[in-house]
Amino acid sequence: MFSTCTDRTHLPNQRATRTRAPSLLQPKLQAAFWIGSLCVLFFWLAAIGCDPKTTNTDGGESAREEDRDQTAQEVTLQRGRSSLLIGSPWAIRLMHQTTEQMTLPMAGLQLGVVDAYKPDYNHDPWWLYEHDGQKAIQPSGLRWLSPESATLQQQTSDSATFTLRYPNAITATLTIRSQEDGIWKLHLKPETAQPRTVWIRLRLPAADKENYYGLGEYFDSVAHRGKLRAMQIEVDLKMESGYNEAHIPIPFFTSTRAWGLLVESFFPGTFDMAAREKDSLTTTFHTDNDLTFYLLSAAHPLDVPGLYTRITGAPALPARWAFGTLLWRDENKDQAEVLDDATQIRKHDLAISALWIDRPYDTAVNNFGFDPKRFPDATGMIKQLHANGFRVGVWSTPYLEPTADLHSFATNNGYFVKMGFQKLNKWSDPLDLTNPTVKSFWQDQIKKIRALGIEGFKLDYGEDIQVGLYDARLRYGFHNGEDERSMHHKYARYYHQTYAETLGTDGGFLICRGGSLGSQRYTQIVWPGDLNTGLQKHRDPKGTSALYVGGLPAALIAGLTLSMSGFPLYGADTGGYRSPRPTKEDFIRWGQMTALGTIMQIGGPDPNVNPWDFTRYGNSQFDQQVLDNFRTYIRLHTRLFPYLYTYAVAANQHQRGPTRPFGAAYPDEDHHPDDLFLLGDALLVAPIVDGKTSRSIRIPKGTVWFDWWDQTRYNAGDITYNAPLDRLPLLQRAGSIVPLLRPDIDTLSPTSSSDIVSAQPNLNKLTLHIAPGADASFTLFDGTQASLKDAPILQFSLQQGKEFTQGSVLVFLRLETPKRITLNQKDLSSAPDETALLQCTDGCYFWDTTRRLLSIHTPAGSHNLSIEANQRND
Numbered sequence: 001m002f003s004t005c006t007d008r009t010h011l012p013n014q015r016a017t018r019t020r021a022p023s024l025l026q027p028k029l030q031a032a033f034w035i036g037s038l039c040v041l042f043f044w045l046a047a048i049g050c051d052p053k054t055t056n057t058d059g060g061e062s063a064r065e066e067d068r069d070q071t072a073q074e075v076t077l078q079r080g081r082s083s084l085l086i087g088s089p090w091a092i093r094l095m096h097q098t099t100e101q102m103t104l105p106m107a108g109l110q111l112g113v114v115d116a117y118k119p120d121y122n123h124d125p126w127w128l129y130e131h132d133g134q135k136a137i138q139p140s141g142l143r144w145l146s147p148e149s150a151t152l153q154q155q156t157s158d159s160a161t162f163t164l165r166y167p168n169a170i171t172a173t174l175t176i177r178s179q180e181d182g183i184w185k186l187h188l189k190p191e192t193a194q195p196r197t198v199w200i201r202l203r204l205p206a207a208d209k210e211n212y213y214g215l216g217e218y219f220d221s222v223a224h225r226g227k228l229r230a231m232q233i234e235v236d237l238k239m240e241s242g243y244n245e246a247h248i249p250i251p252f253f254t255s256t257r258a259w260g261l262l263v264e265s266f267f268p269g270t271f272d273m274a275a276r277e278k279d280s281l282t283t284t285f286h287t288d289n290d291l292t293f294y295l296l297s298a299a300h301p302l303d304v305p306g307l308y309t310r311i312t313g314a315p316a317l318p319a320r321w322a323f324g325t326l327l328w329r330d331e332n333k334d335q336a337e338v339l340d341d342a343t344q345i346r347k348h349d350l351a352i353s354a355l356w357i358d359r360p361y362d363t364a365v366n367n368f369g370f371d372p373k374r375f376p377d378a379t380g381m382i383k384q385l386h387a388n389g390f391r392v393g394v395w396s397t398p399y400l401e402p403t404a405d406l407h408s409f410a411t412n413n414g415y416f417v418k419m420g421f422q423k424l425n426k427w428s429d430p431l432d433l434t435n436p437t438v439k440s441f442w443q444d445q446i447k448k449i450r451a452l453g454i455e456g457f458k459l460d461y462g463e464d465i466q467v468g469l470y471d472a473r474l475r476y477g478f479h480n481g482e483d484e485r486s487m488h489h490k491y492a493r494y495y496h497q498t499y500a501e502t503l504g505t506d507g508g509f510l511i512c513r514g515g516s517l518g519s520q521r522y523t524q525i526v527w528p529g530d531l532n533t534g535l536q537k538h539r540d541p542k543g544t545s546a547l548y549v550g551g552l553p554a555a556l557i558a559g560l561t562l563s564m565s566g567f568p569l570y571g572a573d574t575g576g577y578r579s580p581r582p583t584k585e586d587f588i589r590w591g592q593m594t595a596l597g598t599i600m601q602i603g604g605p606d607p608n609v610n611p612w613d614f615t616r617y618g619n620s621q622f623d624q625q626v627l628d629n630f631r632t633y634i635r636l637h638t639r640l641f642p643y644l645y646t647y648a649v650a651a652n653q654h655q656r657g658p659t660r661p662f663g664a665a666y667p668d669e670d671h672h673p674d675d676l677f678l679l680g681d682a683l684l685v686a687p688i689v690d691g692k693t694s695r696s697i698r699i700p701k702g703t704v705w706f707d708w709w710d711q712t713r714y715n716a717g718d719i720t721y722n723a724p725l726d727r728l729p730l731l732q733r734a735g736s737i738v739p740l741l742r743p744d745i746d747t748l749s750p751t752s753s754s755d756i757v758s759a760q761p762n763l764n765k766l767t768l769h770i771a772p773g774a775d776a777s778f779t780l781f782d783g784t785q786a787s788l789k790d791a792p793i794l795q796f797s798l799q800q801g802k803e804f805t806q807g808s809v810l811v812f813l814r815l816e817t818p819k820r821i822t823l824n825q826k827d828l829s830s831a832p833d834e835t836a837l838l839q840c841t842d843g844c845y846f847w848d849t850t851r852r853l854l855s856i857h858t859p860a861g862s863h864n865l866s867i868e869a870n871q872r873n874d
Helices: 027-048 302-311 335-347 378-387 407-412 434-448 484-499 552-563 583-596 624-639 641-652 834-839
Strands: 075-079 082-087 091-096 098-103 109-116 142-146 151-153 157-164 168-181 181-188 196-205 210-216 227-230 248-256 258-264 270-273 279-288 290-298 324-329 351-359 391-396 456-459 507-511 658-660 676-677 682-687 694-699 706-709 717-722 730-733 736-742 766-771 776-779 785-790 793-798 808-812 818-824 844-848 853-858 861-869
Touching: 027 407, 027 776, 075 151, 075 157, 075 168, 075 290, 082 181, 091 290, 098 290, 098 507, 109 168, 157 861, 181 302, 210 302, 210 552, 248 270, 248 302, 258 279, 258 302, 258 694, 302 507, 302 818, 324 624, 335 351, 335 378, 335 641, 351 456, 378 391, 391 507, 407 583, 434 484, 434 658, 484 507, 552 583, 552 658, 583 624, 583 641, 624 818, 641 736, 730 736, 736 776, 766 785, 818 853, 834 844
Parallel strands: 324 351, 351 391, 391 456, 456 507, 766 808
Antiparallel strands: 075 082, 082 091, 091 098, 109 142, 109 196, 151 157, 157 168, 168 181, 181 290, 196 279, 210 248, 227 270, 248 258, 258 290, 270 279, 658 676, 676 682, 682 730, 694 717, 706 730, 736 766, 776 785, 785 793, 793 861, 808 853, 818 861, 844 853
């Protein structure tokens, strides 16, 4: 059974440079470690009597179709616009108003039962499938059973209970109830103790041209049809990391038909998204004898994730300064280097708002302080950074290095997780943060470094808990009574919550790489771990010995999958992490992509990826073009703060978030690109991820878009966009409004320097980028309301909110020379240039004849404008 034992590892990712613990996945260490470990497991399996069999995944008995009672009483459950119709033949039909969205047939409620339950068997359903020549594996005596009949027991207008009868006199109770409009909670509980149910499987039809989004963080494809997805880390020795990179698996997906499925389980599971059978979805979860799942219904696919967060918790909001650009080094030599980076940022006019200091900065992991030899005045350093408009964070983990001050104390008091396997990092077993005493102890340590002025954390690792290896469980014990079956990814929730509760009232800053169901309540921002520094796709060949994790294309895909999984805020390492340092061209394209994401953070492999460092490192050399490009896109990202933050607040309120995959935003297009997305309602972003200087872009039916840079008009259909290295393809929809900060903002953090322009404590003037062509409106997070009535004479109204109280600049695209402009029914005068425009106190306008842009300056307060000018049709 273990003749190829070195092909079965189960490790989370380890950082690849000297700043991280030496990776157990490094080839020289990997073979010896795993050969020994697997030989031990061989004898363990023999001792506990596991008898795995290789067989077809769907083997075993089930009721014959002709034996099933398909004449159930018809039932209608209604809540708001959503309903469930249960009729003959017995099936659950999910309806949104009069539209049928999906069907769950009775035969799709399957039980996987065994006569003899073995508690040390690994019931991870991933092994029920074939993988790279490895046959499917199942415990002895496994049978898959489907119901023979369904009997209604009780019913109200929005709830019902059925008894399901399976072969071998097995019964189960299916309870259905409405939680709110669009949310239907179903609970399936087998009532018979023997044979033991070890898996519950849902099988649903997959409609023609239907696709699926969500399921957490994945790197190969934004849409999931045709994919098999694991809800836990699985070995994949072909990958350069040694595993499947499942940092944040979420048991929830959204269909392009605007329905969703959520399985409320932390146990091992798989989603077969029409991979084996092209017309069938199959969801399989290990169970202790029941399963809760939800059917979700909305008018549009983009509204389904909000239903998911209503069930599992609102996505956390970080501090506002987190939406400004952040910079870090893989290693900081000392205090002087940190301060010099801050100086260079301001010298080169880079609108960066925060820094974080990665390890090693302390004398040990985690002493929660700074090494006094390298950081002789950490408090003074942080104060100086604050004065210059930077917030400051540090790297952290849930471990204690053996040389840490409190390692012996934690060991003697049993503060670590009871591990069923050798630790997977250099430092220690993870702290058992399910224990309130340990959590309180750890928060006391966190508060020590918070007291120095640290306001955020990069939370690395925390993925030590593994479900099992092949068919053997890896036993772990936790204070809360749970084990590895649920805690393998759930641990991240306890880990991140422990830090989140120590942050200030402004939300602070957490950027994390792991998570699970509901983690968005504490995991403010996700970064995707250690990606390659180039343009590699996920699983591209890396020579002849391995497959790449992926570079820029994988980073883009991961953010888009997360955006439909309850995690609206995402920031990949700009330039990647897995060495070598990115080339000039790759780094520019990385920067453009992250600038048009929700969080822009710049950092990567040694020696640095600072845009101003023109030193040649191997094949990588940055130059003035790199610096100029980053200056442009960093400032654009900073200016987009009111737009991005408005949508982040909306996601926190269970509405549509900032980032939307194209295929989910426009399901009728039946087009599911991995490199095209919407940022909010108004912006279409098409990053260059393949090294080319042009690309195809799909313009959705019934829409018109304008180029952000030169206002070129694009009508519906497929277009070719020319994108030289300096340009990111970026379009604004006709009939939209994009709010921006004023163009000279240097930071979103407070500053005491008169030379630095900050958006704090006052947001100053508001800029609105307005594309006529249809009626438009936008309501900002502070209550500011802007609306456009598109007509031969444009009507625009602005209602002042609570924070943008110093007037505004309105920039109208695609107009001809204005004939007449009135502000509150008074004619506006023309300013000779943009400088004079901002100096007029009663309002005025400037017509830029070269760029053909109309800019209007309005004083503080609410206003109504009328603009008589022809719209350009070219």
